[in-house]
Amino acid sequence: MIHLQKIEKSFALEGGRSWVLRNVDLHVGEGEFVSVMGPSGAGKSSLLNVLGLMDHDWQGSYALDGVVVDALNGKQRQALQREKIGFIFQHYHLIDDLKVWENLDLPLRYRDVPARERASRVADLLDRFQIVGKKDLYPGQLSGGQQQLVAVARAVITRPKILLADEPTGALHSSQARIIMDLLAELHGEGMTIVQVTHNEGYAAEAQRIVRLRDGWIEKVEL
């Protein structure tokens, strides 16, 4: 599903370059669940940005579900991202002015999904994530765990092949974090490819592989 070869990313600084990613080779198979770990500044978020097609300023080769990303222009990259990828952020990043159901509806609107189908998919997810009762509330009226639950629902509503989660439990206390991790496991069980960045060894271990980064290099891959 994901094939990174010799990915490098750096910033020009006075007196030399600052390397963010060095010679990264990473292959994630379809339906695989991978955790990325490492200390601050190791390049975890940068790697996630490259994987999520939000960053295109890098060298190397990247193929996503058979599509060679480095050959795409901006528009094509965005189209590919819309089709294949869903994001979960540490700070949920729900839209404060939109109700829960509207937050779920938004990615579908951006993909010009017809209204009837949008309504049906939103209703499905509200049921599945057991947040029907919250559908008319605004994010500010939800707890952190509930907000992250909505954020996960929003990430998967477009039925992406890959789910990228940047410290999805980082801002949650343990019981809420547990619910989110169970949800990720469930999605993985349904065949979704998941890459999560986390600082929590326990949650990292729930994935099939742990990729450890240090100073932009892949230090080791644990099975």
Next chain:
Amino acid sequence: MNAILHEMRDAGRGLLAKPGFSILVVAVLASGLACVLFMMVIIQGLVIRPLPFPAPEQLLHIGFLKTDRAGRLSGVGTHDLLAWQQRLHEVADVAAYQQQTINLSDGNRAERYAGASISSNLLRVLGVPAQLGRTFADADGKPGAETTVILSDAVWRQRYNADPAIIGRLIRMNAESARIIGVMPADFSYPSREMLWTPARLDPGEAREGDDDWVVVARLHAAAGMPLLRTALDSWYADAKAAAPRYFEMRSVGIEPLAEQIISRNTRKTFKVMMIAVVLVLLVACANAANLILSRTLARRQELAVRSALGASRMRLAVHLLSQSLLLSLIAAAVALPLGWAAADWVDRVFRGSEEGPPHWMHFGVDAQLLGFTVLAALLTGLLTGILPALRAGSDVNTTLRDDSRSVAGGAFARVSRGLVVGEVAVSCVLLVAAAVMLRGIDQFESADFGIRTGNLLTARVGLSESKFPGADAQLAVFDRLVDKLRSEPGIIDAAVGTTLPGLLASDRRVLRDGASPDDAQTVVYSGSIDDRFASTYELTLEEGRFFDASDRADSPPVAVVDRTFAEKLGNGESVLGRRFRLDPDNAEGALVTVVGVIRRLQLDDLDDPVRPALLRPLRQQPERFVSLAMRTEADPLSFAPRFSEILREVEPDTPAYWVRSYDQVMREATFGEHILARLFLVFAAISLFLAGAGLYGVIAFSVRQRTREIGVRRALGAPTRRVLLDLLARSAWQICLGLVIGLVLAWPFARALISSLNGFSADDPQVYLLVLGILVLAALIAILIPARRALRVDPLVALRHE
């Protein structure tokens, strides 16, 4: 389309979620739009809306262009009017009018009306039929025809209770009998606010040297064009000049659209400058709103980045942000509409209450065209304010989603924001200078020295009917009786009559030293005829010789009293006392007057007319039947007005007085246009100053908020308050300085253009510029210090925790 609607709805909800921000932006944009709308209402009423006559583009004003009248067309004499009617009849119908005062004294009340003596074809040329009866036929203008009159709808309703059987009735007009033949439609008045029309009797035998009193209106035949008319006029001019070379030495023929005769080119130019001014106000408002929206966009950058990560394209985000600014500007337009309307209504009411206002048929209101204009202006405003945030939408997505990205995005936005503030300060500077120049000019007008004592003076105008009082002796006798009666009244110190009202009314005449060749340069002076009490009533200051007295009879040698300007200009360094001057040297009957007195400088005509010498003649030697009365009172002059009307009725019941006003009121009327202009500019400048101040405040407040942590660190490290404040001031100083420099460079030519059509105004007074600089610097200091002090009041520990 669906997507756009969705973004619009989303944007609307976002605005509702931040009511404070939305109200602020709407207020800012509405103030700018209201200014533009108000100005458009005025300009459309005065300039754009066509004359209310059929095929108005065919209507022209033809007149003489005199070399000393700076491009303004003047009237023509009967001789030339008749010649034009004859020579131009194949290309145009030529009509004419003279404004006149008409007194109606039928029934038991005498009333004075503004009226016009019109050629019998004028109403046909304008294309306006009567609503009742008929307009004039050619026979009505023939010598010996019965005196007839046409009433306005207002006179018909107010004086004759809309009597449907009014046609054919005989009434008493100017103390003689006249037959009503028609009533004009409700909205009709022409040339300005006239309410009665009488047919002119044009005498073909009249000499060319008579007064140039006829204003000529022509309707170009549909088949003819301007070149044909021009050729016909040129051909007439060549013949006329060959026949009377001296008369036409300083005259040529000019043509202009009739609309330009009503609203002169100078006035149109002033409106153009004002339009530029209000567009500048709108630009300041746009810059301000753009700044506010930029700040808001900056605060929303994470949300926008999330939308982008969720699949929103940059175009979609741009549409989202543009929807927001468009929505705000449309709401602002909805607020601006009633505001602009109310302001225009105020001007309309002021105009209608003044004698200097435009004709009654000019209306000021918001029609479908202006509504469309407002919506367009609002959309344009929305685009202007939203384009910057929209262009930056969706950039820096990956960095924005990280928590440490605040300063990165802030830097780019802040640069744009600071640039906008520079523009706001510059434009405010331009508008403030313009307003200050106008106010200074008005102040100089009001404190001007006319050469008279202005306090406690009641003035009025009366015109005796020629038919009731034929000849100068009968007219002078009425004036003498009136003045004597007034002077015997308690509370009246003195009273006088004269054809002139200093500072407002005078006639201009040409003067030549006795003995000079008729070909020598003639001096144009302001002149008036006065009685023996004029000097004491107005308290003129005699410098040499004497005032007029009983010895200056109609049949004694012609005499004159002149002012210091006259003496300096025509005395060649010697006293003019006892010297003789020829009045109207081109006229064979021009009097040869001997100067018997010299007074201090006297301003006879409007202050916005050129400064010229003054020459006064005894009313007995140069009689007129229209005079201005002046009464020096002991108490408030207006309190004597009712008693004055009673005395006039006792002395002459057929003659009403009009323009009964204190001299202070007269002066206010005289500077009416300038007052309105200055007041409007003051409003524009105040709005602009407020907007610039608010803009500066917004930018500084935002920047201070961004730097709260840094300020906390500095203070924790021991930086004194004064040092932090100075640092904040220094960071903003360059924006203000740059804005002021640009503003001052632009203000001078702008102010000069504004006052170019107003005499007596100057854009070169350095005090004006210093004052504006002071005001703007003060406003800027306040705008900076308020947020800065607020940031400094925050505990350093709290500031350090600030995200």
